Every structure is written in C-alpha cells, then in structure tokens.
Amino acid sequence: MFAKSSKAAQIAEEVTDFTAVQGRSLWQDARARFVQNRAARACVLVLALIVAFTIFGPLFAQWNNEEIDWDIIGNVAAQGMPSLATGHYFGVDDLGRDLYSRVIQATTTSLLVGLIGASMALFVGTIYGIISGFVGGRTDSIMMRIVDILMAIPATLVIILLLVVAGRSFFKLFIALGAVSWLSMSRIVRGQTLALKHREFIEAARAAGVSEITIMHRHILPNLLGVVVVYASLMVPEMILAESFISFLGLGVSEPYTSLGSLISEGAGTMAYGTLWQLAIPLFFYVAIIITMFFIGDGLRDALDPKDR
C-alpha cells in the first residue's frame, strides 16, 4: 500500500515544488492588455518615430531654423518647394527660412507643451484632489467651490488673459496651460478618493496606527494612479490643441521659436500664393501627433480601466 510508485513520487515532487502562484499586479495586467491593442501599439510606434525625428532630424538639416536663404526669398513659390537639391527637404517658409528645421523645432515645442501641460495637471490636480477628498468636510467644500468658480471661466480665455497680462514667453505659456488644466483632474481625483476612503483596507491601515499622511500616499495614491494616468494621457492632445490655438492667434511662443500651431497659421496665411507645402507639412505632423495621442489615450483607458468601456 505504501510501496513507492513513480506516479506518487511525481505528485509528491509537484506538491513540494509548488511555490506560491506568482501574483500579477494591476500594472502587469494593464501592460498585457495594452500590448494586445493593435491600434495603440501602432500609434506608439508612430509617436516614437516622430520623437526620433525631432531628436535625430537636426543631424541631416542643411540649414538652421533662423537662416534665410537669400537665393530663394524673392521667389518662394517657384523655387522654395521641397527639394533635395537645395537642401530644403520640406521647402522654405514665406521668409526663405528652411521649413525642415522649423518643423523639427515646432514639433519639439508642441510635444513639450503637451507633456509639460499634462504633467502639471497631473501633479497639481492629484495633490489638490487627494487633499480635498481625504480631508473632507468644510475644507473639501471650500476647495471644490474654488474649482467650480475657476471652471466657470472658459479655459482658452483664461490662457489668453494670462498671456496678455503677464506677457509672452515659453515659461509663462506653460504656467498658463497648467493653470487651467489641473481643474478637471482635481475633480476626478477627489471623486476617486472619496470612493476609496471608506474601503476596508484604509480602515485596516488606520486601525494599525498608520498616520494620515502615510495613508494618503501609500494606500490611496497608488490606487488612484490608473485613472490619473488615463486622464493625463487624454490631456496631452488637449494641451497641444490649446497651445496651437493660442499660437494661431499670435499669442504663443515668439520667433525664432515656433510651434506647429503658428506654422499652420503662417501656412494658412500664404496658401493663396501657391505655396501649399507650408500648410500641408506642419498640418501632417500636427494631425499625426493628435491622432496617435487619441489612440494611445484610448488604449491606456481600455488597459487600465477595462470596465469603463
């Protein structure tokens, strides 16, 4: 009865070798779901190519973004089109400046604006929302009333107002974009915090004597991150759109720096003279960035917040 059988030995081996099932974190699950999303994967690739273009593109440029090609300037429509021979791969702009270098510079600006605007929203909005939701009571209602008031002012008007009042610069543009972008984020974070605050694991932490501050950043914050990341990624194209709009009105970054919005605006101003590439090329990069960001944001949402769709 107790004779050794090979099968029993095998089973015994399996049982003793059995280690705890490797747990899968939320993030590993999310990564798996994101990788399976073909559209999102393709868009990450396109975005990576665009970023690589802004980094390595200048190596191939034959003109910098301020130089004026005096041979062409008088006759942009006839000689300024994209060509390999003149070294202007994307043609020249209305003033005879190399569009290739300017597009690289503009793409960098727009990407930075999207990134910095969204991360400002992420930091300020998350901190504000967590404090408001977690502290609760009167603090919460005052803090949320402030957000309500600020949200009542249309965002683009606030940005225009701030830039008119404070003057234009790269830095102030970021401040102005950040000043309006954190509002909706703080509301979302507050709602999530309220939902989390009364869960058992928070009570358990409190019963174990964990301090309030530690509960906030060790127990609440990690559980918020999924939602926060999704909204931040959806905010990137919004920031790029807002900056382009501001630049289009002539209130964005100033020369020689440029952004895709101002290049499109310049191209739109000169399109009647037959220099269509000045509109088409920046427009192409702009649309590519916005669409890839939409798909990446959607992919992240499906990955991190699967029950929502």
Place this chain on the structure above:
Amino acid sequence: MIAYIIRRLLAAIPTILVLIVASFFLMRFAPGGPFTSERPLPPQVLANIEARYGLDQPLWKQLYDYLFNIIFHFDFGPSFKFKDRDVNDIIAQGFPISFTYGALSFLVATVVGVSLGIAAAIRHNTWVDYFAVGLGIAAQALPNFIMGPILILTFTLWLGLLPGGGWHGGQWQYLIMPVIALSTSYMGSIARITRSSMLEVLNSNFIRTAHAKGLPTRTVIWRHALKPTLLPVVSYLGPVFVYVLTGSVFVDMYFSTGGLGQAYGGSALSRDYAVLLGVTILYGILTVAVNLLTDLAYAWFDPKIRF
C-alpha cells in the same frame, strides 16, 4: 425641483462675483496700460485721460463702481481704445452674430454627431461603424483653426463656390464655412461618446428583455435605448456650448464675421482691458448659465437623480 433651481441660482451668484473681482484685479495689475504708447504723453494729459475713465480713483472705489454698474445697469463702462463706443455697444453688435452661427454649429454638431454615433453602434463592427469611427477621430483632430484654412482653400480658392469671409446679415453663403469650421471637432467627440454609450446600453439586460418580448428593433432603439444613451452626451453638451462660444474668437478673426470674437481678439492685442474684461465676464456668466441648464436637462433625462 424648483427649490433645486433656486439653490443652484443662489450658488451661481458668488461664482460670478468672484469671477468679476478676479478678472478686475488681473487687469489692473497688468503692466502696460492701454494709454502707454511709444511717445510718452505729457503727465497732465495722461492724468486727464485717467480721470476721464476714473482710473485716478482708489482701487476699491473703481471696483465698487465697476460692480455697481454691472449689477444695477448691466453697464460694462467705456472702451479704452474706441473713444465713441462703450463695451455694451461692442457686445450688442457682436454677440448676435457670434450667437447665430454658434447656436447653428452647436445644433449641427449635436444632430450629426448623435446620428453618426447611433448608426455606428447599431451597425457595430460593420463598415458603417468603421466609417463613423474613422470620421469621428479625423474630425476630432481638426479643430476650428485648422478647419478654417482647409475650408477656405477648398471652397474659395479651388472651387470658387463660397465667399472667403464677411457676414452680410447672415446670408447662407456666409454662414456655411464658419459653421462647418466650428462644429467639426465637436461633432467628432459627440459621435464617439454617443457610440460608446449606445454600445453599453445595447448590451444591458433591459434591452435583451425588450428584444425577448418581441418588440421590433426600431421600437427597442427609439423607445428604450435612446434616452439612457443620451445621458453622457447631454453632460458633454454643456462644455461644447462653451467651447463653441470661445471658438468664435478664432472664427470671427479668420472669417471676418464681425462677431464678439473679433472684438475680443482685437482688444487682447491692443490691451483694451475694458472690452477684454467685459467679454470675459459675459462668457463667464453664459458658462454658469449653460452649466445650470445642463444639470437641469440631466435631471430631466435621468429620473434616478434626486435633488
């Protein structure tokens, strides 16, 4: 319900007051007033001009007068740039224009967007769906300031069908391009929201029940699925209306329609703070009003909401 409306109205008043005070101080502390020019004016002249506009008064008095005039006379004061016009004239002239094509754009965006979204959801995973989703995403990437040049290029420069700008009392030729430019990107967002909301609704139990008891698909969709589908759409329409209003800043400047946006853009560039302030406050009040309306519409649509 009425108590809820009154409570919301009372909550809106401090919001608007804070908005006015905040914008007022922002303007007053801005460097470089509307009267600083290349050639400095003699101090006496400058003092006279400032006295004319009440800028020599202490700040609290200026704020008090400003608030008093707005609340009791709905008067935003004189423009700093145009000697013979005040802000009320500028608003009275520009607002009807902006509102006309703004409301039209809002209507177009909503109707086309919702129809596209519903069509896509009903024909889920067919070419109709793919077409609608593609169109929606493309439209979202084309905000008004991108659509403007594209439309002018196509319809004015290439085809020569439509005039490139102007208003002319709102004749239809002059309306088409501003409305398309303003509505396209919101149409895209509305279509996408409607589609995902409708898909969710169509998968829910009460729709299965409706199918099971033998209702024709048409009835299921119109009678049962439509209302819950529109809930998230309605809550998005409030912000869209505000975007459409602010979007007029671009459309007015680009198509020279002469609306409020043209005054706003012009005053932003020439630092005419009185106009800038007045229009901002007007937009703020409208935003608060529209948010209120959205909440009421939401309550009407969703019987689960109690006040």
